[in-house]
Amino acid sequence: MDELDKLISGLPADERQAITDRANALVTADNLRELRVLAGRTQEQVSAKSGIKQTNVSRLEKRADMKLSTLREYVESLGGTLKIVADVAGRKVDLSSIVERTRTNS
Structure with missing residues (x-):
């Protein structure tokens, strides 16, 4: 587990969900x-x-x-x-x- 994963895992559930939602919304097309x-x-x-x-x-x-x-x-x-x-x-x-x-x- 890297530092970012450690930081995110320590956040409240609603903040972790907001990060997940934002990451899923960011789609990259090359x-x-x-x-x-x-x-x-x-x-x-x-x-x-x-x-x-x-x-x-x-x-x-x-x-x-x-x-x-x-x-x-x-x-x-x-x-x-x-x-x-x-x-x-x-x-x-x-x-x-x-x-x-x-x-x-x-």
Whole structure:
């Protein structure tokens, strides 16, 4: 048992549960394909919802660089909302308005 486990095990049950709930809410996807799978969607479903051809959905999932508007469309086709948060000098800065501006400029 490491130090963190020892610390957590010494907390009251409600605090341990809150930590567990938060950890379960934080899901990491290393790429868009994993995000799509987590959402329970197929490439065909993403294609139908976003209007992006299925072959282009496949290509998009392999890209490391894309426009914010394209990423927003992809995430919304999964039923999600794209949020961008910068961590600067220990402060979280919500940059989601930049994503919204791509909607009006695209």
